[in-house]
Amino acid sequence: xxxxxxxxxxxxxLIVLFDLGTAVLRVLAMSAGKDAWxxxxxxxxxxxxxxxVYASLFRLYPELPLTGYIRAILxxxxxxxxxxxYILFFIHGAARDLREGGxxxxxxxxxxxxxxxxxxxxILSIVYVLNxxxxxxxxxxxxxxxxxxxxxxxxxxxxxxAGVIDINRLLPVLGNGLGPVIQTTFKQTIEFPHEEVICFxxxxxxxxxxxxxxxxxxxxxxxxxxxLSFSTALNMAVLGIDIAGRSTFPLLSTIRLINIGExxxxxxxxxVLTLIIGDFFKVAIFFYAGVLAAADLFRINDHRKLVLPIGxxxxxxxxxxxxxxxxxIEEGDVLLVTVFLxxxxxxxxxxxxxxxxxxxxxxxx
Amino acid sequence: MFFGPLxxxxxxxxxxxxxxxxxxxxxKQPLERDLDRMVDRIKQELGNSPDVIVRTxxxxxxxxxxxxAIYIExxxxxEKVNDFVTHSLLFEQKENExxxxxxxxxxFDVILSRALTVGDAKYLNDWNVMMHALLSGDIAVxxxxxxxxxxxxLRGGERRGVTAPETEVNIRGPRDSFNESxxxxxxxxxxxxxxxxxxxxxxxxxxxxQTDVSIMYLKGIAEDRLVEEVRRRLKDIRIDAILESGNIxxxxxxxxxTPFPTIYNSERPDVVVGNxxxxxxxxxxxxxxxxxxxxxxxxxxxxxxEDYYQRVEFTVFMRLIRYFGFFVVMLLPSMYIAxxxxxxxxxxxxxxxxxxxxxxxxxxxxxxxxxxMEAAFELMREAGTRMPRAVGQAxxxxxxxxxxxxxxxxxxxxxxxxxxxSFTGIASFTLPGFTLTTSARLIRFPMMxxxxxxxxxxxxxxxxxxxxxxxxxxxxxIPYLSPFAPFGFKRQKDTLWRSPFxxxxxxxxxxxxxxxxxxxxxxxxxxxxxxxxxxG
Numbered sequence: 031x032x033x034x035x036x037x038x039x040x041x042x043x044l045i046v047l048f049d050l051g052t053a054v055l056r057v058l059a060m061s062a063g064k065d066a067w068x069x070x071x072x073x074x075x076x077x078x079x080x081x082x083v084y085a086s087l088f089r090l091y092p093e094l095p096l097t098g099y100i101r102a103i104l105x106x107x108x109x110x111x112x113x114x115x116y117i118l119f120f121i122h123g124a125a126r127d128l129r130e131g132g133x134x135x136x137x138x139x140x141x142x143x144x145x146x147x148x149x150x151x152x153i154l155s156i157v158y159v160l161n162x163x164x165x166x167x168x169x170x171x172x173x174x175x176x177x178x179x180x181x182x183x184x185x186x187x188x189x190x191x192a193g194v195i196d197i198n199r200l201l202p203v204l205g206n207g208l209g210p211v212i213q214t215t216f217k218q219t220i221e222f223p224h225e226e227v228i229c230f231x232x233x234x235x236x237x238x239x240x241x242x243x244x245x246x247x248x249x250x251x252x253x254x255x256x257x258l259s260f261s262t263a264l265n266m267a268v269l270g271i272d273i274a275g276r277s278t279f280p281l282l283s284t285i286r287l288i289n290i291g292e293x294x295x296x297x298x299x300x301x302v303l304t305l306i307i308g309d310f311f312k313v314a315i316f317f318y319a320g321v322l323a324a325a326d327l328f329r330i331n332d333h334r335k336l337v338l339p340i341g342x343x344x345x346x347x348x349x350x351x352x353x354x355x356x357x358x359i360e361e362g363d364v365l366l367v368t369v370f371l372x373x374x375x376x377x378x379x380x381x382x383x384x385x386x387x388x389x390x391x392x393x394x395x
Numbered sequence: 396m397f398f399g400p401l402x403x404x405x406x407x408x409x410x411x412x413x414x415x416x417x418x419x420x421x422x423k424q425p426l427e428r429d430l431d432r433m434v435d436r437i438k439q440e441l442g443n444s445p446d447v448i449v450r451t452x453x454x455x456x457x458x459x460x461x462x463x464a465i466y467i468e469x470x471x472x473x474e475k476v477n478d479f480v481t482h483s484l485l486f487e488q489k490e491n492e493x494x495x496x497x498x499x500x501x502x503f504d505v506i507l508s509r510a511l512t513v514g515d516a517k518y519l520n521d522w523n524v525m526m527h528a529l530l531s532g533d534i535a536v537x538x539x540x541x542x543x544x545x546x547x548x549l550r551g552g553e554r555r556g557v558t559a560p561e562t563e564v565n566i567r568g569p570r571d572s573f574n575e576s577x578x579x580x581x582x583x584x585x586x587x588x589x590x591x592x593x594x595x596x597x598x599x600x601x602x603x604x605q606t607d608v609s610i611m612y613l614k615g616i617a618e619d620r621l622v623e624e625v626r627r628r629l630k631d632i633r634i635d636a637i638l639e640s641g642n643i644x645x646x647x648x649x650x651x652x653t654p655f656p657t658i659y660n661s662e663r664p665d666v667v668v669g670n671x672x673x674x675x676x677x678x679x680x681x682x683x684x685x686x687x688x689x690x691x692x693x694x695x696x697x698x699x700x701e702d703y704y705q706r707v708e709f710t711v712f713m714r715l716i717r718y719f720g721f722f723v724v725m726l727l728p729s730m731y732i733a734x735x736x737x738x739x740x741x742x743x744x745x746x747x748x749x750x751x752x753x754x755x756x757x758x759x760x761x762x763x764x765x766x767x768m769e770a771a772f773e774l775m776r777e778a779g780t781r782m783p784r785a786v787g788q789a790x791x792x793x794x795x796x797x798x799x800x801x802x803x804x805x806x807x808x809x810x811x812x813x814x815x816x817s818f819t820g821i822a823s824f825t826l827p828g829f830t831l832t833t834s835a836r837l838i839r840f841p842m843m844x845x846x847x848x849x850x851x852x853x854x855x856x857x858x859x860x861x862x863x864x865x866x867x868x869x870x871x872x873i874p875y876l877s878p879f880a881p882f883g884f885k886r887q888k889d890t891l892w893r894s895p896f897x898x899x900x901x902x903x904x905x906x907x908x909x910x911x912x913x914x915x916x917x918x919x920x921x922x923x924x925x926x927x928x929x930x931g
Contacts, residue, residue: 039882139738140852151849155856159863169866169880170859176879296741299851306855 035238038246040168043175044315045230045247049254050178051312052130053223055281055305057265057274058258062214064200064271067263069211073219074255080224081251083378085244088234090385096231097326103385112377113327119373120320121340123226124313125347126362128152131309132348133355138282139302149348156314157341160321161334164236167314174307181300182257185285186264188294194287195267221366223258224251225374229319278355317344424522430461430539437465440526450476454484454510460502461539470532472551479549480534483512502541511536513547520544527605550578557583562829563663565701572662573684577607580679580686583664584611588671592616598629601637607681608643611667616674624871625676625689640680640687647678649869654837656830657870659691666700690871694879694890696828697721707895714891720825723818724835728765729846729854731815735761737850753809762847764808768816769839771798776820 036044059066059073091099097116101109132149140148159167189195204211230247237243261281266274268284277283282301289295321340325333352358427433434449441447446468453459464480484506503518513534519525520543529535532550557579560572573580581595592614599605608629612622628647637643644658645651661667662684667677670688678687688695697717702710734741735750742750757764775794782790799817803810819839826832838861845853868875878886888894 037881135852140850143849148849148852151852151856155860158860162863162867166863166867169874169876170863172880172882173862173866173876174859176882292743295743298738298741302851303855306852307859310859 034163034165034236036164036168036233036236038237038239038242040172041230041233041237041243042246042250043171044168044233044311045227045250046254046257047171047175047178047308047311048227048229048315049223049251050257051223051308052127052134052305053258054261054308055134055279055301057262057277057280058222059214059219059262060275061218062211063206064202064266065204065206065211066214066266067200067259068203069214069219070255070259070262072211072215073221073224074252074259076215076220077224077227077251077255078248080220080375080378081227081247083375083382084228084231084234085247086382087231087378087385088240088244090389092240093235095233095235095322095326096228097323099385100381103381103388110327113323116373117320117323117327119369120229120232120316120323121344121347122351122369123229124316124320124344125351126358126365127309127312127316128344128348129351129358130355130362131305131313133358134279134305135302135309137355138279138305139298146345146349149345152310152313153317153341153345153348156310156317157337160314160318160337160341163334164233164318167311167318171311174311178304178307181304185288185297185300188288188290188297189264189268189284192288192290194284195264196270197267199267199270200263217367218363221371221374224255225370226316227251228374228378229315231378232319232322233315313344317341320344425520426522426525426537426543428540428542430463430537433537434463434465437526437529450481452481452485463537464534465529465537466534466549467529467532469552470530471534471549475549475551476534479513480511480536480547484510484536502538503543503545506536506538507545511545511547513549515548516545518543519546530605554579560662563661563666563700563827565699565704567704568701569663569665571664573664573686575682575684577609577679577681580664580684581609581611584667584671584677587664587668588613593671596626600629600632600634600643602633602635604636604638606637608637609679611671611677611679613671613674616672617676618674621690621871622676625678629678637680639683640678640685643678643680644687649871653864653868654834655693655865655868655875656696656828656834657691657868657875659688659695659828660685660830661688662686663700669700669703670695690873691875692870692873692878693831693865693876696826696831698889699827702893707893710893711891714893717825717827718891720822721831721835723822724832725838725842726854726858727819727822728769728815728839729842731812732761732765732843733846733850733854736847750809750811753811756806757809758807760847761812762843764812765815765843766840768798768802768808768812769819769843772816772820773836 057066059069062069087096087099091102094102097109097113100112100116103109104112128149129145132145132152135148136143136145159170234243234247265280265284268274268287269277269280273283274280279301281304282298285297285301288297317337317340321333321336324330324336324340330336352361427436430451434451438447438449447465448468449463449465451461451463454462462484464476464484466476507516507518519528525535525544525546528546532552534547534549536545536547554576555574557571557574559570563572571583573583585593590613594612594614596610598608598610600608610622610625610629625647629643632643632646634642634646640660644656644660648657650657659670661670667686667688671677675688675690678689680687697714699713699717702714705713735754739747754761759767775790775798778790778794779787799813802808803813823832823836838857842854842857845857847853849856862876866874866876866880874881877883878890
């Protein structure tokens with residue numbers, strides 16, 4: 031373990047950047063139709079519950095990362111292979127997000143560049159930053175969340191000023207009843223992006239103030255949920271549900287509509303910046319969680335040695351993970367309720383229950 | 396964290412453990428009793444250099460006492476030697492008899508207490524220290540049959556006076572600047588800070604040059620651990636020569652390979668005083684007007700001395716301009732390249748047509764064009780710095796005409812490119828901390844390369860890397876980008892924004908103890924942890 035520490039404020043920053051990451055670029059919860067934003071809000075409540083599970087596990091084992099307490103709870107023989115699966119899960123998550131970010135980037139601004147080149151640039155930059163450690167990643171996050179906040183607020187203001195927001199596109203609320211909303215909530219919005227926060231179970235031991243850190247974590251999940259809900263609603267109000275649903279990169283289409291007196295226009299660069307920053311931190315955190323898990327399982331003292339090899343694995347995995355962007359998204363929806371659900375929700379709940387049982391039996395022998 | 400660099404420094408030290416033969420020996424040697432042998436030895440040691448002046452005379456009446464005064468021409472003030480040594484020993488002693496004594500030390504006591512009129516004089520019986528004093532410009536007085544010497548401080552000689560600062564110019568505020576004499580520089584600081592807590596520590600660095608280096612800090616405001624750390628790093632230096640504070644900077648900085656300066660330097664006493672009041676430490680080096688200030692944060696390079704003398708509104712505006720200037724230097728050429736080669740769709744139509752029309756007939760790709768012009772600009776700037784004053788006119792005329800008008804008319808570059816390059820050039824002169832501009836100028840070139848290959852993607856990835864690099868830097872344990880990252884809301888009073896002095900909360904910020912530079916046990920600034928609630 032690295033001796034570095036991160037503050038609650040930095041944890042907050044990282045979780046928000048991670049949650050928004052690739053999610054803010056897309057319109058989520060399309061199956062709920064106009065009420066997608068509602069589904070996302072409801073999903074956030076679920077997200078808070080999921081984070082509650084991680085936080086409880088962290089309270090029980092404040093010194094250990096996820097792979098550490100798996101072994102502490104389930105024993106070496108089940109815990110170690112499960113930890114190994116978690117390494118694969120984190121690497122796979124990083125590769126998926128790397129692929130997604132790269133594909134969006136190519137489709138929006140760099141149609142001539144080979145995917146592997148764009149991805150290689152991204153992963154090498156992440157390797158550099160992760161080599162410097164978690165502190166540097168967290169502080170870099172603090173700088174960029176500030177930039178993102180400024181860009182976001184400015185974009186919202188300009189969207190209003192440009193008069194492209196039509197609130198009627200969101201009405202009527204609950205036009206199809208509560209059914210589809212609830213269904214979408216359970217099928218999609220609880221899981222994405224909240225169950226990916228499992229990565230932070232690897233990072234929580236770095237916190238310097240545990241109590242404040244957990245509070246900051248809850249706040250981060252809540253706030254990123256609200257932002258996602260708002261951005262989805264905004265996209266729909268600008269583009270209408272049809273275009274928003276079909277577009278691969280709705281945020282870009284939305285921002286492109288800003289045109290105030292032929293002076294303020296073509297703000298695509300805002301979206302590209304959001305995409306790059308979000309993708310960077312999302313991949314970086316998945317990547318780092320994978321590195322930490324591997325270092326923990328294989329007892330490697332200096333985890334920095336693992337950064338470059340795992341980076342290369344992620345790069346090639348991102349190329350092979352799917353045939354096309356559409357396939358990737360389709361696959362993602364399936365993985366969300368299977369693999370991600372298993373690793374992000376079911377295993378932690380099971381762990382918590384097992385830990386509870388152990389403790390109960392431990393205290394009443 | 397904090398000790399990482401220290402351990403590394405120790406490793407380096409081992410490599411440098413080659414004691415130079417020409418250096419001064421450390422062991423103590425007593426002086427000769429016999430005057431002639433003494434004088435011969437000194438002459439021999441200094442290679443019979445003709446600038447060593449030996450003045451022998453006799454004082455007292457019965458018996459006559461042989462005395463020699465030795466000093467080095469040019470380092471010692473000759474008029475003062477005549478007035479305070481020769482005159483006082485030769486003439487004023489004629490009337491009143493000097494008491495005799497057989498005790499070798501006693502003669503010196505008598506001279507010191509009754510004959511010599513030099514203010515700063517002391518008895519000394521150590522060969523190395525005496526030679527040192529002699530070479531620093533002191534006068535040494537020897538008495539026959541007495542072991543030891545009297546060292547009098549009559550340093551003088553030609554020195555540049557205190558003039559207006561040449562690199563850090565301002566409109567409002569004091570006009571004096573440091574010069575090459577460390578004594579003058581210390582006095583310029585002391586004159587502004589009449590506090591008993593202003594402490595000064597001196598040491599000699601450099602085996603051969605034996606350069607005077609002083610640490611100045613405000614006791615009670617500067618963190619003790621920080622002072623100790625600076626002292627330790629200075630003591631660890633093993634090198635032959637220190638010619639300028641840049642040598643010291645190179646030897647004591649936290650990270651060697653980085654384009655960013657982690658130690659600030661200034662030639663303005665008021666800047667140094669302001670920083671001392673904030674708890675920083677000044678390192679003065681003899682022979683240079685540039686004084687080091689540490690620890691340094693990134694935002695310091697954007698603060699001019701004038702910021703604290705001008706109106707708040709104007710200060711904030713100027714700081715925004717400076718930050719803008721920094722980003723212009725770093726990013727503008729690459730932004731232009733990215734937009735024109737990769738992202739045509741981001742340019743408004745009319746402007747795009749205009750640019751396209753300009754580019755018609757230009758034989759180079761935009762990157763090459765930009766590279767050519769930026770390189771030409773750097774050439775001109777370097778020429779402007781190095782060339783003799785007399786030919787300055789010629790170079791600037793040729794530069795302006797050739798690089799501006801002629802290049803455009805010949806169709807080698809577009810007019811837009813000339814505008815971009817000159818804008819970048821102008822912007823590079825906006826930073827008060829000039830050393831940071833050089834980093835931006837350096838980074839500009841890889842940035843341009845990234846922009847031409849990957850467009851905005853390349854620029855943003857480069858920016859992320861640079862920010863990550865900046866956050867990883869530390870200056871004497873203080874994170875370089877604080878208070879931006881790690882973020883402290885309470886410490887934003889003097890960064891982009893400067894709050895007025897009247898604001899009650901601000902005053903302690905400027906003169907109160909341990910504001911920005913406070914360290915905790917592990918070297919992490921305490922504010923990193925105290926400002927939790929306001930972070931994020």
